[in-house]
Amino acid sequence: MDVIEAHNLYKSFGPVPAVNDVSITVKKGEIFGFLGQNGAGKTTTIRMLTGVLIPDSGTARICGIDIQQDPLEAKRHMGVIPENGTVYADLTAEKNILWTAKCYGMDRVSREENAREILIRLGLESRKDDLVRTFSKGMRQRISIACAIVHSPPVLFLDEPTTGLDVISRRLVIDTVRHMNREGSTVLITTHNIEEASALCSAISIIHKGILIATDSPEKIRKQYDTSGFVEIAFEQKIMGRTLMTGGISRVEPMGDKWRVYTDDADRAVKDLVKIAEQNHLKIVSVATSTPSLEQAFIEMTEGA
Ligand SMILES: Nc1ncnc2c1ncn2[C@@H]1O[C@H](COP(=O)(O)OP(=O)(O)OP(=O)(O)O)[C@@H](O)[C@H]1O
Ligand SMILES: [Mg+2]
Structure with a gap:
């Protein structure tokens, strides 16, 4: 009813x-x-x-x-x-x-x-x-x-x-x-x-x-806005952002002591990042995935509308 x-x-x-x-x-x-x-x-x-x-x-x-x-x-x-x-x-x-x-x-x-x-x-x-x-x-x-x-x-x-x-x-x-x-x-x-x-x-x-x-x-x-997810990763060593650029990653940005890696496919990005860490002998300190919040969806919907 x-x-x-x-x-x-x-x-x-x-x-x-x-x-x-x-x-x-x-x-x-x-x-x-x-x-x-x-x-x-x-x-x-x-x-x-x-x-x-x-x-x-x-x-x-x-x-x-x-x-x-x-x-x-x-x-x-x-x-x-x-x-x-x-x-x-x-x-x-x-x-x-x-x-x-x-x-x-x-x-x-x-x-x-x-x-x-x-x-x-x-x-x-x-x-x-x-x-x-x-x-x-x-x-x-x-x-x-x-x-x-x-x-x-x-x-x-x-x-x-x-x-x-x-x-x-x-x-x-x-x-x-x-x-x-x-x-x-x-x-x-x-x-x-x-x-x-x-x-x-x-x-x-x-x-x-x-x-x-x-x-x-x-x-x-x-x-609906699940395409702009990102992964945040921190390494023990200092690295150049471009080290992290692989196929499924659209952008890499430093965020404090972490790197934020933008991707459409967080699962694949995490697997790629682990491979990169192994190849370059980097120690991963933390890794976290994030999908867009409702707040991001709200901003995208109302921006310029
Ligand atoms: N009594 C009124 N006289 C003239 N304009 C009004 C009146 N009440 C609301 N408005 C206008 O109507 C529009 C919507 O206002 P409303 O108060 O419904 O918004 P709101 O979504 O509740 O906003 P807020 O989050 O600030 O409370 C605004 O542009 C407001 O200036
Ligand atoms: Mg109100």
Whole structure:
């Protein structure tokens, strides 16, 4: 079942469209990543999907409910962590969560139980009675997440939830997203952190200048660019780069105390390099292969596009 369905969304704030004919489908149980550079149209798309912004054209359905025709019912099915988290600075951490839970119509017992569990999960229990105005950015972001998940929504939208967070807070947020997903939430997350998307998401879309330029599994997107792999090798002895040039090697570059050898066929290159080392009586100190990261694929896709 498709939990998020967007058809031909279009939004323009001026002569250039911010979102241009974007269609997305996210299946139940998926963690879907939405990637793009600054200004690509990620937030604008999320705002249309969550009923904050009315599209110029196109439609979106959340759990089968049309967001424009029945926004209240559609919103009942979603938790949203907006780009600039919205929390009540003059309420305590716990009251923020309880108040949000009340707005979703949860009964008192579930409100209190869920709030307690979430405060612990997000490492905020010891600060639950403090006003949110006294919180750091990372802590506010965690409260924003707590409020979005308190009603165990079937669909969770997160707009760059980890931007600006330290490693520990980031881990907490990612673990919470994974937990919510295991508990049954379908997730759409935008991020700049491509490796994070790669580790978290089963499918990603890349948006560039308002247009979707790719939708696939992170692995498949990465593989499309699998021709520019390299091998890094270090020898005990000093050598000339040209010593390493053989048939399958297109370029050799020094990298600190290593040599980076560019090739289409890492397996063959490693075998050739071992032969070269034997012929020249060189001692290999280290050797490592590398295939392109998703980040490289992303840069190649969006460069000059
Ligand atoms: N309310 C608005 N009024 C005018 N222009 C807007 C508005 N909201 C977004 N835009 C424009 O739409 C384009 C897409 O912006 P959007 O915020 O969707 O990008 P983004 O992908 O979320 O970027 P970032 O990674 O920086 O958050 C940008 O050119 C932006 O200037
Ligand atoms: Mg944004």
